[in-house]
Amino acid sequence: MSEIPAKATEQDGPSGDARGEAADDVMWQSSPPGSIYDYIKVAAFSIGPDGLIDQWSRRAEQLFGVRAEDAVGKDPIEAFVPAELRSSGHRKMAEILDGREWTGSVRFRVPEESGEPAPQAGISEGIAEVYVMPTATEDGERAAVCIVVDVRALRQIETDLAASQAIFGQSPFGFLLFGTDLKVQRANRRFAAVFGGGVDDHRGRTVHDYLPRHEADRMAAALRRVLETGEAVTDMQIVGPAPGSNARRHWSINLYRVHSGSGHPIGIAGLGTDVTQRHAAAREAAHARRNLALLNEAGARIGNSLDLETTARELLDVTVPGFCDLASVDLYQGLLDGDETPPGLADGSAELRRVAFASAVADAPFPEGGTPVDVGAVHRFAFTSPCADALRTARPRLVSAADDGSASRLTGGLVQSTLAVPMVAHDTVVGLAQFSRTKGSEPFGERDRSLAVELAARAAVCIDNARLYRREHERALILQRSLLPPGDPEASGLDIACRYLPGNAATEVGGDWFDVIELPGHRTALVVGDVMGRGLRAAVAMGELRTAVRTLALLDLEPAEVLSALDEIARGLGDPSGTQQATRAARQTRSSAETDLSEVYLATCVYAVYDSVTRRCTFANAGHLPPVLVEPDESPLMLDVPPGMPLGVGGEPFEEVEVELPEGSLLALYTDGLVESRDHPLDEGLNAFVRALDTPLSALEDVCDHVLNTLDTHHGEDDIALLMARVQGLPAEAVGDWTLPRDPKSVGRARELACAQLRTWNLEPLCDTTELLVSELVTNALRYGEGDIRLRLLLDRTLVCEVWDAGLVQPRRRRARDTDEGGRGLQLVGLLSAAWGSRRTPRGKTVWFELPLPDSGVESMDAAEALLSLF
Numbered sequence: 001m002s003e004i005p006a007k008a009t010e011q012d013g014p015s016g017d018a019r020g021e022a023a024d025d026v027m028w029q030s031s032p033p034g035s036i037y038d039y040i041k042v043a044a045f046s047i048g049p050d051g052l053i054d055q056w057s058r059r060a061e062q063l064f065g066v067r068a069e070d071a072v073g074k075d076p077i078e079a080f081v082p083a084e085l086r087s088s089g090h091r092k093m094a095e096i097l098d099g100r101e102w103t104g105s106v107r108f109r110v111p112e113e114s115g116e117p118a119p120q121a122g123i124s125e126g127i128a129e130v131y132v133m134p135t136a137t138e139d140g141e142r143a144a145v146c147i148v149v150d151v152r153a154l155r156q157i158e159t160d161l162a163a164s165q166a167i168f169g170q171s172p173f174g175f176l177l178f179g180t181d182l183k184v185q186r187a188n189r190r191f192a193a194v195f196g197g198g199v200d201d202h203r204g205r206t207v208h209d210y211l212p213r214h215e216a217d218r219m220a221a222a223l224r225r226v227l228e229t230g231e232a233v234t235d236m237q238i239v240g241p242a243p244g245s246n247a248r249r250h251w252s253i254n255l256y257r258v259h260s261g262s263g264h265p266i267g268i269a270g271l272g273t274d275v276t277q278r279h280a281a282a283r284e285a286a287h288a289r290r291n292l293a294l295l296n297e298a299g300a301r302i303g304n305s306l307d308l309e310t311t312a313r314e315l316l317d318v319t320v321p322g323f324c325d326l327a328s329v330d331l332y333q334g335l336l337d338g339d340e341t342p343p344g345l346a347d348g349s350a351e352l353r354r355v356a357f358a359s360a361v362a363d364a365p366f367p368e369g370g371t372p373v374d375v376g377a378v379h380r381f382a383f384t385s386p387c388a389d390a391l392r393t394a395r396p397r398l399v400s401a402a403d404d405g406s407a408s409r410l411t412g413g414l415v416q417s418t419l420a421v422p423m424v425a426h427d428t429v430v431g432l433a434q435f436s437r438t439k440g441s442e443p444f445g446e447r448d449r450s451l452a453v454e455l456a457a458r459a460a461v462c463i464d465n466a467r468l469y470r471r472e473h474e475r476a477l478i479l480q481r482s483l484l485p486p487g488d489p490e491a492s493g494l495d496i497a498c499r500y501l502p503g504n505a506a507t508e509v510g511g512d513w514f515d516v517i518e519l520p521g522h523r524t525a526l527v528v529g530d531v532m533g534r535g536l537r538a539a540v541a542m543g544e545l546r547t548a549v550r551t552l553a554l555l556d557l558e559p560a561e562v563l564s565a566l567d568e569i570a571r572g573l574g575d576p577s578g579t580q581q582a583t584r585a586a587r588q589t590r591s592s593a594e595t596d597l598s599e600v601y602l603a604t605c606v607y608a609v610y611d612s613v614t615r616r617c618t619f620a621n622a623g624h625l626p627p628v629l630v631e632p633d634e635s636p637l638m639l640d641v642p643p644g645m646p647l648g649v650g651g652e653p654f655e656e657v658e659v660e661l662p663e664g665s666l667l668a669l670y671t672d673g674l675v676e677s678r679d680h681p682l683d684e685g686l687n688a689f690v691r692a693l694d695t696p697l698s699a700l701e702d703v704c705d706h707v708l709n710t711l712d713t714h715h716g717e718d719d720i721a722l723l724m725a726r727v728q729g730l731p732a733e734a735v736g737d738w739t740l741p742r743d744p745k746s747v748g749r750a751r752e753l754a755c756a757q758l759r760t761w762n763l764e765p766l767c768d769t770t771e772l773l774v775s776e777l778v779t780n781a782l783r784y785g786e787g788d789i790r791l792r793l794l795l796d797r798t799l800v801c802e803v804w805d806a807g808l809v810q811p812r813r814r815r816a817r818d819t820d821e822g823g824r825g826l827q828l829v830g831l832l833s834a835a836w837g838s839r840r841t842p843r844g845k846t847v848w849f850e851l852p853l854p855d856s857g858v859e860s861m862d863a864a865e866a867l868l869s870l871f
Contacts (some may be wrong), residue, residue, distance in 0.1 A: 012478050019472070034638060041150035047076060049141035051094075053803045063128070063150060083647035099142060105151065127151040162284040172271040174251075175214030177258070179217045182206060182223050190355065195804035198212055211240045220253060226268050234255040238272075250279045269372070270744070291451050310337065311466055312356035314329055315433065315459040318845040321360035323433040323451070326415065329356040329423075331431035333378055335467060348391030352431060355377050361414065370684045378595045390420040396453055398444055417443045421456040425464035433459065469772065489516035491524035492796045493612025494725045497700040501673075501713055501720040505854050511603070512671045512719035513546045520837055520848045521802055522730060522794050525553045528723050529605035529622065530667040532646070541601050542572055545647070549607070556839035559607045559620035561652040563647070567622065570648035573601045576819060586768070606669055610661070613794060615729040617667070618658045622647045625675070625686070630666040636693040638686070666703070668693060669725075673705055674711060684713070698725050698779060733759075736793035742782065748776045750791050759791050765854045766799060769832050777803040784809060787844065798834065799851045806844035 042061040048054035052777045056071040064071075106128055129149040137143050174191035176184055187202040195202070195210060197355050207223070208216040215238050236253040254271045271869030302314045312329040320327050332351040345597045354373045373379050381388040386397045397420045401718065418436040422429050433456045437444060444452075489496040496516055511531025519525055527549050531542045552562045604624040610617040619639065623646035642655040661667065668689075691709040697703045704724055713720055736757040740746035751771045758767050772793065779802075781789045787806030794800040811826055829836050833849035840846075 011654040029121040030617065037768070039162060041153040042498055043148045045071070045076070045146050045148075046135075047144040047146065049143055050139060052142075060148070062229065063336060078640065098133045101134060102130075102372055105128060106130045121441060129154065146866055150498060173448075174274075176202075176270040176272070178223060178268040178270065179269055180265065182227075182268075188332050191272070207785045211238065215240055218585060219253070221270050222253075223270075226255045227265060228493075230257045230265070238274075249274060256709055259516060287447060290853045291447065294318065295454060295458075297322075298458055299463075302459050303465070306466040308466050309355045311462045314355050315455065316358035319435060319455060320358040324419075325360045325438045325441060325446075326436040327358050328354060328373075328434045329355050329374075329431060330434075331423075332380075332429075332462065335430055348388035349380055349383050351378050351380055355431075360863065379616055382556070385422045386432070390422050391429055391432055394422045395423055396421040396449055398449060400443075414438050416441070416651055419449060421451045421452045423460035423865060426458040428464070428507045430460050430464055431468075458490075471615070490797075491518065491610070491612075492522035492723065493615070493728050494524055494610060494728050495700050495728055497704045497724045499704050499708060499722045501708070501719070511542035512673060512721040513542050514669070514671075514721045514723040515546060515549060516723070517550055517774070519553065520556060520608065520800065520835075520839060520850070521846070522796050522800055524610045524612070525549075526608045526610065526667070526723060526725060527553075527605065527632075528671060529602065529603055529647075529672075529722055530624070530719075531603040535710060541570075541603070544573060545570060545603055545605075546718045549605075556837065558720060559609055559618050560656045561620045562607050563605065563620050563644070567645075567647045567654075570601050570603055571650050572800065573648075601648050604672075605647055606641070610725070610727075612728075612730040614660075614734055615663065616658055616660050618656055620644070620654050620656050620671050622654060625670065625672060627671075628668040628690060629661070631662050632664045632670070632692050636690045638690065661725060663729055665727045666693065666700075667708075667727070669723040671719065671721040673720040674707075674713065674722060676718070677712055679712065682722070700724055728798060730794065734795040736791075738791045740778070740789045742790060743780065746789055747775055747778050747782065750774050750789075750803075753791060754793060758799075761795055763795075763799065763854065769851060770799070770801060773832060774801060774803070775827050777801070777828055777849070780811060780825060780847070781807070784811075784845075787843070800848060801851075802848040804841065804846045804847050810838050810839075811847055844860075 018700045041059070041063060043059040044057050045060045046052055046055040047528070052073050053074055053076050056066075056068040058068075060071070061067055068419055069832050093445060098333055100524070105124070129151055131147045133145045133147075135143050136147055142405040160466075171803060172190060174194060174291070175188040176191060177186040177187045184205045187199050189199060192199045192202060206216075207219040208214070209681045211219060219238060222236060224229070233253070235256040235339050236255070238251045239248055239251050240251070241248060245414055252273045256269055257265055258267045258268050258269050298315070298318045304314065305311060305312060307333065312331070315329060316327045328719055333351040333353045336353060354375050354377055357375050381391070386399045390397045398418060399418045400416065415436045418434055418437045421433045421435065423431045423433055425581055433452070435444075435452055498514055498516075500514070510521065511533065513527075513529050513531075515525075515527040517525040517527065527546075529542070529545060529549070531545065545566065549562065552565050557565070603620045603622075605620065606624040607622075608617050608619045608627065619641045621641045621644045623644055626638045628636050628641075629639055638661060644654050657771050661748075670689070673681070674690050676682050677685065688711055692707045693703070696702070697706060704722060707722065708720075736753070736810050740749055753769050754774045755767045758764065758770060778789060778791065784804030785807035790802075790804035792802040792804070826836075829849050832851075834852050836845045836847075836849035838845055
């Protein structure tokens with residue numbers, strides 16, 4: 001058997017058979033662990049002149065599952081070839097013993113591992129690549145040597161090679177393999193595409209061939225450290241010029257040590273990603289953050305006073321030195337005196353007064369004896385100057401020292417660039433702001449120009465508002481502040497649009513108002529009211545009633561209760577001696593027609609509460625015109641809401657009506673100025689309003705505009721208030737609702753249900769806080785409430801959690817003493833939640849809390865901090 005090739009031999013121990021041992025003697029003495037032979041399963045055996053197996057290696061035992069003592073002396077065809085292939089196998093064996101070589105694939109039987117001898121073990125089949133080489137014994141008789149390779153092992157090697165090829169040939173990232181000498185052994189196509197040449201051109205190079213010296217030294221040190229320690233390097237930032245260009249590029253480098261199958265280090269693998277755009281985006285983002293911070297500071301600091309000079313100084317306090325080194329503000333003298341169109345305003349040559357100046361430069365800004373403009377002085381810009389051009393065109397001008405020699409002389413060459421920015425408010429130029437940077441500072445860029453325009457615009461609006469405040473009548477300001485709800489009206493489950501048209505100058509100010517009030521549980525109160533009469537007294541009464549409505553709404557009273565309380569307030573407004581005298585006056589009014597009503601305030605109001613979960617709306621009316629409902633694909637309908645008595649009359653209860661609003665329906669609330677006029681009766685105006693709503697317009701703002709354009713809204717007889725809401729109910733998947741038995745185990749069950757629902761909504765960051773607060777509320781419901789417990793979670797712009805029970809006792813927050821073991825639950829709820837409270841229900845009460853969503857930008861107290869603050 002001396003002709004058996006060395007590659008066919010294996011590391012085999014004694015087989016327990018003399019001929020098996022002889023076969024093993026021709027094998028390699030040993031091969032290192034993890035060698036290629038561990039991956040390519042190779043076995044060898046030999047066939048004697050009699051066609052029987054005479055040598056059987058240890059690897060053959062492992063591959064075929066046949067022991068040497070069971071194989072030696074056996075016909076190989078009978079030993080492991082399936083029965084249906086034996087006839088062809090015998091013919092082929094005869095050809096081989098005749099001296100012919102043969103290579104091919106052979107199916108063979110493999111006894112499965114069962115602990116039983118081969119005849120009793122289960123049988124499976126495999127496929128092997130077989131190479132049979134004829135040979136001869138020492139006596140000259142013909143024999144054969146067989147080398148067998150498991151096809152499955154070959155397929156795995158093909159897969160591994162394909163994966164390696166994918167990394168080097170198809171990876172979108174640059175890939176290098178360094179040897180232990182820190183020279184490149186292999187580069188992939190992506191790396192070669194970036195740095196030029198073919199993949200073979202980079203073999204033998206070092207990092208100094210690609211990077212500047214200081215960066216190459218850093219990279220080489222990192223390679224040595226990875227090779228010596230085996231610790232990977234991730235996201236190492238390297239900066240260098242791009243090939244063929246001086247442009248700086250940024251790369252993110254990841255390094256890790258590569259080992260052979262035996263675990264011996266053979267090199268370092270490097271993965272590089274071009275992150276230049278990411279760095280540029282990061283720089284842009286940092287600049288944007290700085291600008292945003294400056295704008296936020298401007299919003300917080302500019303306009304806190306209605307004094308013109310103070311507002312101008314606030315602008316300079318924000319911009320110097322955060323944005324520029326020198327700055328000044330000039331305002332038109334004529335506008336300060338109250339003139340709307342002072343002479344020379346159009347061509348920029350009108351008189352201006354310097355109201356503010358600031359400098360961050362230690363030395364005097366005008367060292368060469370120029371004549372600067374002092375604060376408070378009146379001056380003019382030359383017609384041909386850049387500043388006058390900025391005032392004429394209402395566009396900013398970027399002026400360098402070379403462009404404006406006079407400015408350069410005045411500043412002694414100190415200033416290198418100046419932004420002359422017109423201050424525009426309500427399409428009117430009110431003045432000019434100048435921002436300058438001295439030599440040594442970064443020159444102004446396009447982003448700086450935009451920021452300067454925004455800063456000047458904010459200051460201009462504040463300055464113009466201050467000017468208007470001095471001029472406008474006090475009653476107009478009262479109306480402005482008390483009429484509209486604060487901010488843009490928003491509501492859960494409702495799309496809101498509103499309009500207000502004041503009466504003309506002859507009617508002065510009026511008492512119409514509307515409001516949108518958010519209530520707990522993603523409910524919304526919609527209010528429209530009208531104080532009878534005109535003038536300042538009506539406007540003041542309207543403001544007081546609107547404030548009272550918001551206060552009562554936040555107490556979460558039923559609509560009828562809100563109107564009853566509001567009626568008491570309205571009766572107390574007309575008599576300084578209080579509500580009791582007003583009540584007596586109202587009673588006298590009903591009993592005697594001659595009673596003077598001049599001191600009794602009367603108002604109409606409709607108050608509606610919409611629940612976005614059930615899409616049901618509860619109405620209560622105090623003498624107001626009925627709401628109009630437009631259901632999808634239906635004609636508009638006036639709701640049959642009991643009219644009730646106006647506020648201020650007193651003595652009559654208010655009724656409630658609950659209506660279910662279909663998805664997509666439109667609800668309209670309005671005041672009588674929209675439908676009532678001297679030119680037509682009220683019924684005609686109501687019918688016209690209903691017809692105007694019967695228009696297929698999708699956008700709610702368009703519906704409002706269509707109504708106002710269709711109806712006679714320019715009669716100037718009364719104020720007009722219009723509030724429209726389109727129903728967009730909370731979807732079912734945004735509601736979690738469970739009923740729990742009155743059992744201590746319900747506390748844990750409530751926590752589980754809440755956390756599971758939050759995970760469904762992808763709100764895992766709120767789990768800990770919600771779990772803690774739910775536990776507190778459910779525990780309180782078990783301890784102090786009655787009946788079953790209902791837990792409800794609502795997801796909209798915020799997360800609302802409600803715990804319902806049948807008890808009537810409202811929770812009361814108290815301050816626990818240091819020695820108390822309890823009494824801190826509601827304090828904890830108050831600390832951790834954005835808001836919390838309780839309200840009565842027809843069958844008990846509801847305790848709720850509200851949490852901001854993680855992406856809302858509102859930070860809440862950590863649970864651990866809240867617990868520590870209680871002790």
